Every structure is written in C-alpha cells, then in structure tokens.
Amino acid sequence: MECAQPSLRRRRGVIWAAVVVVVAAVWTVAGLMIRPAVSATLLYGIAPWEARGPAPQITVVGSAAGDCLERSRVTGRADAYRCHTAAGLADPCFAPPVYSEATYFKVLCPAGGSVTRFNMVSITGLDPLPAGARSEFxxxxxxxxxxxxxxxxxxxxxxxxxxxxxxxxxxxxxxxxxxxxxxxxxxxxxxxxxxxxx
Incomplete structure (x- = not known):
C-alpha cells in the first residue's frame, strides 16, 4: 500500500490537469474566457460660466482682448465662438449664459490645452448665433x-x-x-x- 500511494496521487494530479484543460477549452469555444474589460468612455459637458461669473470648477489664469466674429468651427454649441486674441486664435471660446456686470462682453477660452484652465477675453461685441450639431471638441x-x-x-x-x-x-x-x-x-x-x- 505504501508503494501504491504516490502512483495514485500522480494519477489524480493527471486527472485534475486534464479537467482544467478540458474546461479551459470549453470556455474558449464558448467565448467565456476572461478578457480585460474595456472601460467606458465618459461624456462631459463643459460649463465654464455661472450666472455671476466663471464657474467654481474652472480657474481663470489670464486675460486678453479680442474679437469673436464667427461661430465655433469645432462645435455647434450656441455659446461657442471662434475668437482672435492677442495670444492667437482660440476655438472654442464660451459666452456666458446671461450677462451681468461681471460677464458683460466677455468670453472664456481654454488655456494651455486644459479643460479646467481658461483665459478671460474681453471683446467689443458678440452677435447671437444659431446652434448646430454638438460634437466632441x-x-x-x-x-x-x-x-x-x-x-x-x-x-x-x-x-x-x-x-x-x-x-x-x-x-x-x-x-x-x-x-x-x-x-x-x-x-x-x-x-x-x-x-x-x-
């Protein structure tokens, strides 16, 4: 009996290994093998303004003067403009939802490729424009x-x-x-x- 035990254990080990291989093969055929999950893409809407001024989640890092004579070319949002500033072309820049003393003739333009840092741009006027299709800018x-x-x-x-x-x-x-x-x-x-x- 003592000599037979190692042989029995080896046979059991072979059987379990065979079971694992068979189960893995069945899962593969059935498409059930665990694969790395692909994370969902989140959709955010940028809202840099509040009624009385810049929203608290953004940081105003600079100011400039400019003109916004046409609608944005990268999004159809009604509040988005294509502006020329002393620092160059900026698109999109966002007009406030309502005008107050703090927001009159001002737009916010993203600074340094950030979605939370903006430049405050003073303009001479702003014509309302019709909204178009909203795209990922x-x-x-x-x-x-x-x-x-x-x-x-x-x-x-x-x-x-x-x-x-x-x-x-x-x-x-x-x-x-x-x-x-x-x-x-x-x-x-x-x-x-x-x-x-x-």
Missing amino acids: AVRLADGQTCWATGTTGLLRYRCPAGTLQGPLHGTRTRRTAQYLPTGQDTAQTMQVTVTYR
Whole structure:
C-alpha cells in the first residue's frame, strides 16, 4: 500500500490537469474566457460660466482682448465662438449664459490645452448665433493626454501634446477609440478614449 500511494496521487494530479484543460477549452469555444474589460468612455459637458461669473470648477489664469466674429468651427454649441486674441486664435471660446456686470462682453477660452484652465477675453461685441450639431471638441486618451479638435464640424481632427489623432473617433458614444500617431513616428496605434467633451 505504501508503494501504491504516490502512483495514485500522480494519477489524480493527471486527472485534475486534464479537467482544467478540458474546461479551459470549453470556455474558449464558448467565448467565456476572461478578457480585460474595456472601460467606458465618459461624456462631459463643459460649463465654464455661472450666472455671476466663471464657474467654481474652472480657474481663470489670464486675460486678453479680442474679437469673436464667427461661430465655433469645432462645435455647434450656441455659446461657442471662434475668437482672435492677442495670444492667437482660440476655438472654442464660451459666452456666458446671461450677462451681468461681471460677464458683460466677455468670453472664456481654454488655456494651455486644459479643460479646467481658461483665459478671460474681453471683446467689443458678440452677435447671437444659431446652434448646430454638438460634437466632441476635446477628448482625453487612456495615456492621460487631452486632445483638442481642429478643422470644422464633421471633418474634425485632433491635436494632442505628443501627437495627433488620425481621422474621426471610432465606436459608440460610450466605447470610443482613436488612431493615435505619436510625433516623429510613421505608424498609428489604436488608443482608447476615456473622456469626450462637448
């Protein structure tokens, strides 16, 4: 009996290994193998203004003078404009929902590629414009980069701190991906989009 025990244990070990292999094979055929989950893409609406001034969740980091003579080319939001400032072209810039002494003839334009830091731009006037289709004027990638749209609504391209997005976003609104091309490289890679901003 003592000599037979190791042999019996080995046979049991072989049987369990065979069971594991068979179960794994069945799961693979059935598509039940555990795979890394793809995180959902979050959709945020940027609202930099409150009735009495800039919203508390944003930081005003600078000021400038400028003109906003046309609607934004990267989003159809009724409060979004394409503005020329002393620092250059800014699109989109956002007009306040209502005018007060603190917000009269002012718009907020994103500063430094941030969705929470803005420049306060004083303008000479602002004509109301009809709203259009709201599109993603900024996106955040899985590596943490925030990319801003350029071009026109319907033909948007995105510029990132260390590269560009090639072509439009792919997938559903809650499962977005993009073809990301790092600066200085020739091959794009599929990158998950974790947040879109409208």
